[in-house]
Amino acid sequence: xxxxxxxxxxxxxxxxxxxxxxxxxxxxxxxxxxxxxxxLAIAICFDTxxxxxxxxxxxxxxxxxxxxxxxxxxxxxxxxxxxxxxNLAGWRxxxxxxxxxAAKKKKEKEEEIxxxxxxxx
Numbered sequence: 001x002x003x004x005x006x007x008x009x010x011x012x013x014x015x016x017x018x019x020x021x022x023x024x025x026x027x028x029x030x031x032x033x034x035x036x037x038x039x040l041a042i043a044i045c046f047d048t049x050x051x052x053x054x055x056x057x058x059x060x061x062x063x064x065x066x067x068x069x070x071x072x073x074x075x076x077x078x079x080x081x082x083x084x085x086x087n088l089a090g091w092r093x094x095x096x097x098x099x100x101x102a103a104k105k106k107k108e109k110e111e112e113i114x115x116x117x118x119x120x121x
């Protein structure tokens with residue numbers, strides 16, 4: 001996993017967490033359903049050992065952090081999880097396409113140099 005990909009994954013989790021915290025208090029009232037959903041998601045993710053950071057290839061020193069980060073995404077619901085995954089997969093695919101295109105251009109340049117060397121000989 002590239003460091004850039006790791007930074008993007010971590011920043012997406014932090015953004016999800018901050019935006020989730022903003023939904024707890026609405027117009028001066030605590031939204032107890034959101035708090036219950038969060039703790040329920042933590043319990044389920046902890047019990048099942050689901051850790052999205054580990055799934056995408058990040059290694060944490062404290063796996064509980066990955067489990068809690070996963071719970072933040074899970075408690076926001078399936079639509080959010082799908083969008084989160086879609087954005088992550090789309091970025092990863094774009095990166096892989098960019099790497100493949102760069103490799104193709106490099107190979108073409110090498111072949112062009114070989115031809116020019118053969119022409120000189």
